[in-house]
Structures are given as structure tokens and as C-alpha cells.
Amino acid sequence: VTTVPYKAATIIDVAREAGVSPRTVSRVVNGNDYVRQETYDRVQDVISRLGYRPSRAARSLVYDRSMIIGLAIPEVKNPYFAEVIGGVEYVAQEHGYNVLLFNAQNLAERERDIFRILEENRADGLIFNTPRLPVAELKELLQRQKAAVLIGHDPIDHSAGIVNIDILSAMNQATDHMLQAGRRNLAYVKPPNDSIYPHRQRFQGFLAALKRHQIEYNQDHIVECQPEWESSYHAIREFLQTHPEVNGLICYHDLMAFGAIEACDALGLAVPDQVAVIGFDDITFSGLNRLSLTTFKIPRFEVGVQAARMLFDRMQGLTDPGTIIIDTEFVRRNSTP
Amino acid sequence: VTTVPYKAATIIDVAREAGVSPRTVSRVVNGNDYVRQETYDRVQDVISRLGYRPSRAARSLVYDRSMIIGLAIPEVKNPYFAEVIGGVEYVAQEHGYNVLLFNAQNLAERERDIFRILEENRADGLIFNTPRLPVAELKELLQRQKAAVLIGHDPIDHSAGIVNIDILSAMNQATDHMLQAGRRNLAYVKPPNDSIYPHRQRFQGFLAALKRHQIEYNQDHIVECQPEWESSYHAIREFLQTHPEVNGLICYHDLMAFGAIEACDALGLAVPDQVAVIGFDDITFSGLNRLSLTTFKIPRFEVGVQAARMLFDRMQGLTDPGTIIIDTEFVRRNSTP
DNA sequence: GTGAAAGCGCTAACAA
DNA sequence: TTGTTAGCGCTTTCAC
Numbered sequence: 206v207t208t209v210p211y212k213a214a215t216i217i218d219v220a221r222e223a224g225v226s227p228r229t230v231s232r233v234v235n236g237n238d239y240v241r242q243e244t245y246d247r248v249q250d251v252i253s254r255l256g257y258r259p260s261r262a263a264r265s266l267v268y269d270r271s272m273i274i275g276l277a278i279p280e281v282k283n284p285y286f287a288e289v290i291g292g293v294e295y296v297a298q299e300h301g302y303n304v305l306l307f308n309a310q311n312l313a314e315r316e317r318d319i320f321r322i323l324e325e326n327r328a329d330g331l332i333f334n335t336p337r338l339p340v341a342e343l344k345e346l347l348q349r350q351k352a353a354v355l356i357g358h359d360p361i362d363h364s365a366g367i368v369n370i371d372i373l374s375a376m377n378q379a380t381d382h383m384l385q386a387g388r389r390n391l392a393y394v395k396p397p398n399d400s401i402y403p404h405r406q407r408f409q410g411f412l413a414a415l416k417r418h419q420i421e422y423n424q425d426h427i428v429e430c431q432p433e434w435e436s437s438y439h440a441i442r443e444f445l446q447t448h449p450e451v452n453g454l455i456c457y458h459d460l461m462a463f464g465a466i467e468a469c470d471a472l473g474l475a476v477p478d479q480v481a482v483i484g485f486d487d488i489t490f491s492g493l494n495r496l497s498l499t500t501f502k503i504p505r506f507e508v509g510v511q512a513a514r515m516l517f518d519r520m521q522g523l524t525d526p527g528t529i530i531i532d533t534e535f536v537r538r539n540s541t542p
Numbered sequence: 543v544t545t546v547p548y549k550a551a552t553i554i555d556v557a558r559e560a561g562v563s564p565r566t567v568s569r570v571v572n573g574n575d576y577v578r579q580e581t582y583d584r585v586q587d588v589i590s591r592l593g594y595r596p597s598r599a600a601r602s603l604v605y606d607r608s609m610i611i612g613l614a615i616p617e618v619k620n621p622y623f624a625e626v627i628g629g630v631e632y633v634a635q636e637h638g639y640n641v642l643l644f645n646a647q648n649l650a651e652r653e654r655d656i657f658r659i660l661e662e663n664r665a666d667g668l669i670f671n672t673p674r675l676p677v678a679e680l681k682e683l684l685q686r687q688k689a690a691v692l693i694g695h696d697p698i699d700h701s702a703g704i705v706n707i708d709i710l711s712a713m714n715q716a717t718d719h720m721l722q723a724g725r726r727n728l729a730y731v732k733p734p735n736d737s738i739y740p741h742r743q744r745f746q747g748f749l750a751a752l753k754r755h756q757i758e759y760n761q762d763h764i765v766e767c768q769p770e771w772e773s774s775y776h777a778i779r780e781f782l783q784t785h786p787e788v789n790g791l792i793c794y795h796d797l798m799a800f801g802a803i804e805a806c807d808a809l810g811l812a813v814p815d816q817v818a819v820i821g822f823d824d825i826t827f828s829g830l831n832r833l834s835l836t837t838f839k840i841p842r843f844e845v846g847v848q849a850a851r852m853l854f855d856r857m858q859g860l861t862d863p864g865t866i867i868i869d870t871e872f873v874r875r876n877s878t879p
Numbered sequence: 880g881t882g883a884a885a886g887c888g889c890t891a892a893c894a895a
Numbered sequence: 896t897t898g899t900t901a902g903c904g905c906t907t908t909c910a911c
Contacts, residue, residue: 211688213664215888226898231890241896256686258661262602263888266903271599281628284621291618294645303659306643308631322640324595327550349593351547434830467831489771494804495832522547552904563882568906578880600904603887 214255223251234259265327274516275323275331277307277316283432285458285486285505286334289356292509293332300517302329311398313337320346330516332356335401352519354512357403360528366515367528368508372403372485375501375533376410377417379455379483382499382535384418386542388453388481391415392426392444394437394461407457407485426451430461437464438471445472445480452480459484459491462498466540482540485533497539504531551592560588571596602664611853612660612668614644614653620769622795622823622842623671626693629846630669637854639666648735650674657683667853669693672738689856691849694740697865703852704865705845709740709822712838712870713747714754716792716820719836719872721755723879725790725818728752729763729781731774731798744794744822763788767798774801775808782809782817789817790878796821796828799835803877819877822870834876841868 216234220227225248232238233248240248251257265271276293278286290306297304305326307319316338323331330352336343340361347353347364354366361367383391393411396404415422425448430440437456441464445451456462462484469476476482484491487502511529518525553571557564562585569575570585577585588594602608613630615623627643634641642663644656653675660668667689673680677698684690684701691703698704720728730748733741752759762785767777774793778801782788793799799821806813813819814836821828824839848866855862 211686213661213686216890217888227889228891228898229896232897235890239896244896256661258658260603260664260888261662262599262608262664263903264890265599266597266603266888266905267890269903281624281631284624287618287621287624290643291645294618294643303642303663305640306627306631308628321595324550324593325598326640327597327599349548349550434826463827463830470831490800490827493771493800493833494807496830553906554904564905565882565907566880569881572906576880581880597904600887601906603889603904604906606887 213260214257216257216259219248219251219255219257222255223248270329271327272301273303273305273326273328274513275305275307275319275326275328276334277309277319277331277336278334279309279311279337280432281306281308283460284488285503288505289334289509289512292506292511293513294509295506296510296513296517309337311337313339317346324349330354330520332512332516333358335403337398337401352516354516354519356508356512357401359402363527366512366519366525368512368515369406369528369530370403370503370508371530371532372406373410373413375485375535376407376455377414378535379501380411380414380418382537382541383453383455383481383483384420386477386481388542389420390423390426390450391453391455392428392448392451394428394430394441394454394456394465396432396457396461397429404457407455411455428454430464432458432460434460434464434467437461438467439464441465442468442471445469445474454480454482456482456484459486459488459498459500462500462540463490463496466496466498476540477542481542484540487534487536491536491538499538499541500536501533502536503533507531550597551594553594553596556585556588556592556594559592560585606664607666608664609638610640610642610663610665611850612642612644612656612663612665613671614646614656614668614673615671616646616648616674617769618643618645620797621825622840625842626671626846626849629843629848630850631846632843633847633850633854639854646674648674650676654683661686667691667857669849669853670695672740674735674738689853691853691856693845693849694738696739700864703849703856703862705849705852706743706865706867707740707840707845708867708869709743710747710750712822712872713744713792714751715872716838717748717751717755719874719878720790720792720818720820721757723790723814723818725879726757727760727763727787728790728792729765729785729788731765731767731778731791731793731802733769733794733798734766741794744792748792765791767801769794769797771797771801771804774798775804776801778802779805779808782806782811791817791819793819793821796823796825796835796837799837799877800827800833803833803835813877814879818879821877824871824873828873828875836875836878837873838870839873840870844868 216227219230334356356368428444430436465482484500487500491498553564671693693705765781767774802819821837824837828835
């Protein structure tokens with residue numbers, strides 16, 4: 206069974222049907238020019254009868270604007286990003302813009318594809334969360350964009366705005382908190398990729414905080430795992446068995462911290478009495494009484510909103526602060542003393 | 543400071559620079575016609591030097607295809623949907639398609655907007671998860687689409703394919719399981735909107751299963767709350783205080799089940815000894831030892847993949863099964879006896 | 880092997 | 896108040 210595919214009405218169809226020229230239909234649709242009321246009504250009538258919608262593709266050509274912004278995030282599966290997406294979408298909608306979403310799958314190769322696709326679509330701007338491309342290449346690709354914002358990246362040059370999280374303060378608070386509770390044998394739980402900014406910043410902050418307290422950093426006190434709780438559970442379980450002196454774990458984010466708690470439970474190590482655990486993000490589940498994770502609240506939706514606002518400012522040629530640092534909020538729960 | 547916005551190179555720019563006609567550049571780009579090797583190389587060279595990308599908008603006009611599919615989901619914040627998105631994106635990518643993602647925000651009004659935007663973009667197909675629009679209106683809007691697939695909706699007509707979850711079997715298993723453990727006073731925890739298909743199906747399945755076991759349904763044994771754990775915690779806590787006879791809770795999804803567990807803990811009711819709890823979805827956190835929620839695994843990524851495959855089949859005019867029912871898998875954990 | 884001309888759907892400039 | 900013409904960037908005939 207072959208059905209005739211639905212064919213969208215064009216401005217010509219409407220014009221013919223209403224007995225006017227296409228230009229007049231255009232006037233009615235855009236409402237920025239005088240049209241006799243009678244004509245207006247007649248055209249409107251045909252428009253709704255035919256279900257006519259002006260083609261964005263055709264308009265793009267004329268206006269030289271696609272009304273599309275691109276958004277690339279490292280991995281949609283991570284619940285953290287859902288709200289960032291929400292924030293970006295919210296602002297885009299305010300501006301009458303559409304969001305083309307891409308899952309970079311933590312792959313630099315995929316990021317290249319995304320840039321190509323966005324260029325083909327002549328996206329009016331793009332937001333890239335935690336890009337993994339080599340800086341030199343990223344710079345060059347950004348040069349070709351009309352406007353760009355990076356979330357979680359070192360500042361590069363004027364070709365992109367930056368939205369970052371104030372991890373340094375957070376790390377200082379985290380170590381202060383741990384040390385006040387007498388935890389001097391701290392370990393940091395990290396994701397596999399050493400080059401990504403959010404990790405580097407956490408690690409630097411961690412080292413700096415230790416230094417500030419004149420605590421020597423034990424090079425062995427680092428655990429590597431995939432950024433999800435199962436992987437972190439296995440890695441930390443093994444780690445704690447060979448490092449019984451460790452009494453505090455600072456994790457890259459909440460998911461990994463869940464794995465840490467799971468590992469302690471499995472080994473019969475009391476949380477927080479024997480091992481204290483801190484995460485980052487404060488995802489909603491961290492507030493569950495059974496998990497009760499001490500963490501830092503990152504305003505995810507706000508991150509998306511700020512990045513998008515910055516992008517639209519840039520698209521309008523407005524100067525912007527260049528870099529925004531977003532504060533976190535310490536959330537003390539029962540995984541620390 | 544005003545910078546000249548980056549202007550993308552056109553086929554004309556390339557042609558001029560390479561000393562050929564636009565037609566030849568087109569030949570090189572599309573590679574479906576003979577071009578002298580020397581010419582080919584020269585053109586390729588200019589293309590990469592200028593960073594030329596053929597404009598999708600221009601191509602859309604010529605081909606009468608946008609290479610875009612639309613995807614609307616009820617609420618991005620719900621971690622359930624992240625993987626559905628992933629599945630759709632995965633298939634779209636295989637076909638060289640872009641996904642325009644929309645957050646319907648659980649609002650019928652917003653769904654109308656989404657349809658308008660997709661029509662303006664001349665999307666070649668669309669996937670709508672749990673649409674809330676009145677059926678009559680939805681039908682009419684679908685008529686105007688080239689291809690469409692609905693996830694979690696009653697079959698309508700040939701204008702849309704359907705992907706649903708086999709909730710009925712799940713509900714039967716859930717009640718069997720509860721009853722075998724001697725739980726006859728079951729309550730169902732539902733989201734606010736009575737009309738959405740996933741809820742109606744669960745509730746019908748629940749009633750049918752009770753009937754099959756010749757258990758009379760107590761009309762009071764229903765709890766309504768927002769689809770997140772905090773709201774469900776409050777509602778269920780209150781409910782259990784006024785309904786101490788209830789010894790089993792079947793929840794719309796895992797998030798609500800977390801709230802149920804939280805409520806039981808707060809009231810000092812042992813899970814599962816005094817109150818058993820079942821969820822739906824098997825989101826990753828349900829597997830954490832501290833939560834250990836009995837639930838039904840819904841292959842989220844697979845749902846996205848199936849919906850997208852169905853859509854592309856329909857876009858190619860292939861006949862398809864019309865409705866796909868996806869199986870769930872019972873995951874028995876410690877929240878039930 | 881390559882190029883000239885027409886046209887996809889729309890709007891801006893200019894007439895009438 | 897309305898219509899005509901040209902052109903946005905690309906591909907598709909059809910010549911050469």
C-alpha cells in the first residue's frame with residue numbers, strides 16, 4: 206500500500222487560492238505591512254484552511270539566519286545534563302529559537318561530526334558542554350562559528366564565552382569539612398579522562414586544599430573509574446581493601462559517590478564513621494534518606510540558562526563578561542561526620 | 543567592539559576561487575558524477591581551505607527533505623527519557639538525520655507549539671512520547687505529517703505508528719508476586735494526569751489483576767502525587783498514616799517508589815516486612831543496595847531505537863506492524879518479600 | 880568533463 | 896494597498 210506523502214502547502218498555493226500575489230500572503234504572515242482588512246481576512250482564512258506554515262529553510266536563505274542553536278553534551282544518560290538541556294531550551298524558546306541537541310558520547314571524534322553538522326545547518330550559535338577536542342582544533346572550529354559558549358572549559362579567546370563552576374571554593378570547603386572531622390587520609394575518585402576541565406579543576410583544587418592545610422598528598426590515594434555508580438563501586442571496593450588507612454573519599458560527582466557508599470556497605474565499613482564520602486552535583490537522589498550524601502549543589506538548570514543567555518548576547522553582538530563562574534552550595538548530609 | 547560576524551562560504555565562493563562553475567563544485571561535493579582528477583583535487587583543496595559546507599537549508603528546498611526528525615518528550619528532567627533520546631539519536635545518526643528535541647513540559651499547549659515548529663521546519667518525521675493533546679486534535683495534526691510515531695499512546699489510525707510497553711503482563715506479575723507474599727491490601731500510586739496512556743494502562747492492569755485474583759478493589763487505595771520522589775514521599779507518608787491496613791504499594795514508576803520507601807522509613811514501617819514496594823522502569827539507582835527496589839526493567843534505549851526504526855520505515859513508505867509492544871523484565875529485589 | 884539556466888519557498892526593493 | 900522582479904545557496908535538466 207503506497208500512500209501519497211503529505212505535501213506541505215506553499216506561499217504560492219495560498220496566493221493562488223486567495224486570489225492574491227505571494228507578496229501579499231507574505232505581508233499577512235509577517236504582519237509588518239499594510240494589508241486591507243478584507244484581503245487580510247481572506248488570506249488568513251486560506252492559510253488556516255490549507256494549514257500553511259512558512260518554510261524555515263526558505264526563510265533561512267533569505268534572512269541568513271537559521272533560528273537554530275546547537276547544544277552538545279558529553280552523554281545524555283547522565284541525569285545531570287537533562288536539566289542543563291532544560292535551561293538552554295527554556296531560553297531558546299524565549300527567543301523563538303530551536304535547539305539541535307547532540308550527544309557527544311564522550312568522544313572527540315563525535316564532536317568533530319557535531320561541528321560539521323552545525324555548520325551545515327548554519328546554526329546561529331552553539332553551546333558545547335565539556336568539549337574534549339584538542340584546544341588548537343577547537344579554537345579553529347570556533348573561529349568559523351557566529352557565536353559560541355563553552356561550559357566547563359578553560360577560557361580560550363574571544364571566539365567563545367565560558368560558563369564554569371566554582372570548584373575551587375567547593376574543594377576548599379570539602380577538605381576543611383573532612384579535616385575538621387579528623388579525616389586526613391583523603392582519596393580523590395576521578396573519571397578516566399585526565400584532560401577534561403571539570404576533572405582537572407577538581408584535582409587541582411584538591412591538591413591546593415591539602416597544601417593549604419600542610420598535608421602531604423599521597424600519590425596512591427586516587428581511584429579511577431567510569432562516571433557511573435557500578436564502575437565506581439567495583440573500583441572503590443578494591444581500592445579500600447588495599448588502602449585501609451583511607452577515611453575520606455572525595456568523588457568527581459554524586460554517581461561515583463553512590464558507588465563509594467555501596468562499596469563501603471559491602472565491605473562493612475561504616476559511613477561516615479569509618480569512611481566519609483563527598484560528591485558533587487547534588488542530584489535529586491542524593492537527598493534520599495537512605496543515601497543522604499554530602500555534596501555540592503550545582504544549579505544545573507541555571508547553568509543552561511546562563512550559557513544560553515550568554516550565547517544570545519553574543520549572537521546580538523553584545524559584549525559579555527567572557528567568563529561566568531557559577532557558585533555551588535555545600536549540602537551537608539549524613540555521609541560525612 | 544563590533545566584530546564582523548563569520549560569514550560561511552558558499553558554493554559560488556568555492557567555484558570562483560577554484561576557477562570552475564558551481565555545478566562542478568556540486569559534482570565534487572556529491573561525488574555522483576565524473577570530474578577530472580585534477581579538477582577534483584583543486585576544488586577539494588579550495589573547499590577545505592575555505593571550510594565550505596553545503597547549506598542544509600538550500601538543499602532542503604531542492605530535495606524537499608529537511609533531514610530533520612522531531613522528538614518530543616514530556617519532561618527532560620525525568621532521567622527515564624535521557625536514554626529514550628539516546629536511542630532515537632542513535633538511529634537518526636545512522637540515517638544521517640538530525641534530531642530536533644522538544645521538552646513538552648507535560649503541557650498540551652506546548653505540544654501545539656511543537657507541531658507548529660516541526661511543520662515550519664518541514665521535519666521529515668516526528669516521534670512524540672506520551673502526547674497529551676486531545677485525540678481529535680492530535681489526529682488532525684498527524685494528518686499533516688509525512689511520518690509519525692507515538693510512544694505510549696492508544697493506537698489512532700494509519701497516520702502514526704505506535705510503540706508501547708507491555709504493562710498488562712507486568713501488572714499481572716506484580717500482583718501475583720504481592721499476593722504470593724500475602725499482601726492483599728494493595729494501593730496504586732499514580733501521577734496527577736488521569737488521561738495519559740501509561741497511567742491508564744497501569745491502572746487498568748492493576749484492576750484486572752485484582753479481579754483475576756478475586757480481590758475486591760478498595761477505591762480509597764489510590765495515592766496521587768507528582769512524578770518525582772519528594773512529592774510522592776509526602777503524599778504516601780500521609781496516606782499510610784490514614785491507611786495502616788495497606789501492606790503493598792505499586793507505584794507508577796521508580797521515582798515515586800523511592801518516595802514510597804522514604805515514607806515508610808520515616809514512619810518506621812519496615813520495607814518489605816510491613817509494606818512492600820514495587821516500581822516501574824528499573825532506573826539505575828534502583829539497583830543500589832540501599833534502595834534495592836523491586837521493579838520492571840523497561841529497555842529505554844531500545845524504546846527509542848524501535849520508535850526511530852519504525853519512523854524511518856514509515857518515512858520510506860514501508861508498511862510497518864503499526865503497533866509494537868515492548869516487553870518488560872521483572873527485577874526482584876529487597877523492597878518486596 | 881564541464882557549464883548555463885531554471886527553480887525549490889520565501890522576502891526585500893521597487894513599482895504601480 | 897498590492898504586484899513584479901530578483902536573489903538567498905543549492906541541485907537538476909540539458910547543452911556543449
